[in-house]
Amino acid sequence: MLAAPLLTRLYASGETSPEFRGLVTTFSYLMLPIMFFSGVSALLGAVLNTRGHFAAPMWAPILNNLVVIGAAGLYVALFGARAVGVDAMTPGRIAVIGGGTLLGVVVQTAGLWPALRRVGFRWRWRFDVRALGLRELARLGGWMFCYVAVSQVGVFVLLNLLNQASKDGRAAGVAIYNNVFLLMMMAHGIVAVSIITALMPRMSAAAADGRFADVAADLSRGTRMSTAVLAPLAVCYAVLAQPISITLFERGAFGRGDSRQTSIVLLVAAVALVPFAVSQLFTFAFYAMPDTKTPALINIPVVALRVAVQVALFAAFSASFTAAGLMLGNAVSYVAAVLLSGWYLRSRVGRIGLRRIAVTTGKVLVAAAGAALAGLGVLALLPGGADPTWWQAFLRLVIGGLAIGLAYLLLALTLRLGEMSELLGLVRRRLGR
Numbered sequence: 001m002l003a004a005p006l007l008t009r010l011y012a013s014g015e016t017s018p019e020f021r022g023l024v025t026t027f028s029y030l031m032l033p034i035m036f037f038s039g040v041s042a043l044l045g046a047v048l049n050t051r052g053h054f055a056a057p058m059w060a061p062i063l064n065n066l067v068v069i070g071a072a073g074l075y076v077a078l079f080g081a082r083a084v085g086v087d088a089m090t091p092g093r094i095a096v097i098g099g100g101t102l103l104g105v106v107v108q109t110a111g112l113w114p115a116l117r118r119v120g121f122r123w124r125w126r127f128d129v130r131a132l133g134l135r136e137l138a139r140l141g142g143w144m145f146c147y148v149a150v151s152q153v154g155v156f157v158l159l160n161l162l163n164q165a166s167k168d169g170r171a172a173g174v175a176i177y178n179n180v181f182l183l184m185m186m187a188h189g190i191v192a193v194s195i196i197t198a199l200m201p202r203m204s205a206a207a208a209d210g211r212f213a214d215v216a217a218d219l220s221r222g223t224r225m226s227t228a229v230l231a232p233l234a235v236c237y238a239v240l241a242q243p244i245s246i247t248l249f250e251r252g253a254f255g256r257g258d259s260r261q262t263s264i265v266l267l268v269a270a271v272a273l274v275p276f277a278v279s280q281l282f283t284f285a286f287y288a289m290p291d292t293k294t295p296a297l298i299n300i301p302v303v304a305l306r307v308a309v310q311v312a313l314f315a316a317f318s319a320s321f322t323a324a325g326l327m328l329g330n331a332v333s334y335v336a337a338v339l340l341s342g343w344y345l346r347s348r349v350g351r352i353g354l355r356r357i358a359v360t361t362g363k364v365l366v367a368a369a370g371a372a373l374a375g376l377g378v379l380a381l382l383p384g385g386a387d388p389t390w391w392q393a394f395l396r397l398v399i400g401g402l403a404i405g406l407a408y409l410l411l412a413l414t415l416r417l418g419e420m421s422e423l424l425g426l427v428r429r430r431l432g433r
Contacts, residue, residue, distance in 0.1 A: 004028035011159050019086045023094075030098030034105045041109040048115055049201055056115035058194070064108035071100020081252030143292040147299050154303045158326055161314050165322035176258060177323045179249060180265040184273055187233045192226045192277035196284050203288035212349040219285050219345065220353035224360040226277045228419035231368045232408040237270035239375040240400050246393035256387075265323045272331035279334045282341035289348065298340045306333035360419060367411035374407035375400050 008024045045057030075096045084093075126132075159174065166173030199218045206214035237244065241263035250259045283295045306329050313325030346352060378400050384392035412420040 001029055001032050004032060011156060012163065017086065023086050023089055026094055027098050030094070030102050034102055037102075037105040037109045041105065041112065044109070044112040044116060047121060048112065048119060049197060051119045051121070052201075053115060053119050054197060056112055057197070060108045060111040063111045064104040067104035067107050068101055071096055071103070074100070076252075083253035140290060140292045143296040147292070147296040150296070150299050150303050154306050157307050157310065161310065161322055161326060165314070165319040173323075176262050177265060177326065179262060180269050180323075180327065183237070183244070183248075183266065184269045184276070187230060187237075187273055188277050188280070191229045191233070192280060195222050195225055196281055199281075200284055200288060203285060204290070207289045215285065215288065216345075216349040216352045219281070219349065220357060222281050223278055223352070223357055225419050225422070226281060227274055227357075227361055228364050228412070228417055230274050230277055231364045232371055232405055234270040234273045235368050235372050235375065235404050235408065236401055237273065238267050239372050239379070239404060240397055241266040241270070243388070243393040243397035243400065246388065246390060247397050250390060250393075261320070261323065265327050268324045268327040268331065272327060272334055275331060275334035275338055279337035279341065282338060282345060285345055285349075286341070291348075294344055295341070298337065298344070302333050302337045302340065305336050306330060309333070360417065363412070363415045363417045367408050367415060367417065370411045371404045371408035375404040378403040 004025050005021075007028060008021050012021055012024050041060065045060070048054070048057055075093065078096065079093055158177075162174050162177055199222050203215050203218050206212070206218070242259065244266060245259040245262035246256075249262060250256065286292070286295045309332050310326050310329035313329065314322055317325060342352070342354075379396055382392070382396050382399060384396055388396060409420065
């Protein structure tokens, strides 16, 4: 927090307005404490996961969402939903947005306490410092710090390219890129994070016992499951990019031009979704062993490739393609991360069933292609065309989404995609059938 002005200069170097930098710094004083509460929330969630309790860590972020939604609603009620300049950002506006966001994470962290007590966790003072394994924690944490620091270099380049491209107001800026990235993270969080959360304790226990064949089996299963379940969501993002952009964002200060720019970036994000999820699964497989050094070293060439692709696309194309080009650079780097991580994991845990993964991926591609054709066919029959109204976009999103989902499910079952059958079986068991 003391370094907030310096961080502002670093990440908003494309902005010359002292008023803008002052506003970013003011927001930083409210937003930077989120790091502490996010860390505590993650730590408490890890404690619950190791004790076989997964519900509270999955539901606690919903409390965060509700608080932030309430803060956004309060802002609209008090100040409206129109675009304002930097000079119009009064302390009240800043407090509602920044303070509401901080309060959401605080509530998320506090929401884990009742679950901790139910699983028998109790705080107590300990003075046997050597038993804490601080040297091991420092070693693991040092490499994790390296991983984050290298990633922040990529974030620094990304933000400055976005700021430069959006200076004239005609290119997609940070807000549009973040909207799309959050949509991608939403799909990843619902599917891939759930799978990683379920597999992580198992892989950690297996690695601790030296059962690396079991680690490889869980890794293969997680890869196939993530690919099979995320594929229809990626198809929805690609085929329904325009209806999604209009339905979710087009109101208040967000106009039709912003929707068009968002849909282009979302189309590229659809390509990045599955590689990102698999790369994260592979990274957590290293953490299960526990090994933070290898992911940190792999991240160096991955981020270097990401930055190189992003800078090259920024230089080669117009500013209007910047946000989409940055997302494309992400996608390329995620594929590289999967390949490098998979290579090193094979030397650590043995074969991870590449043939079975390839067969599953082939079936997924066929089902996804069929679902995309079904979605495009339905859109061609619905009203709205290239310039739909909000209600027409909503209709296209709902009906098109149903068509894509049903087509993918039918094709997956026809192709005997075992991961979808397993998922349906799990749902039926949950419903008591």
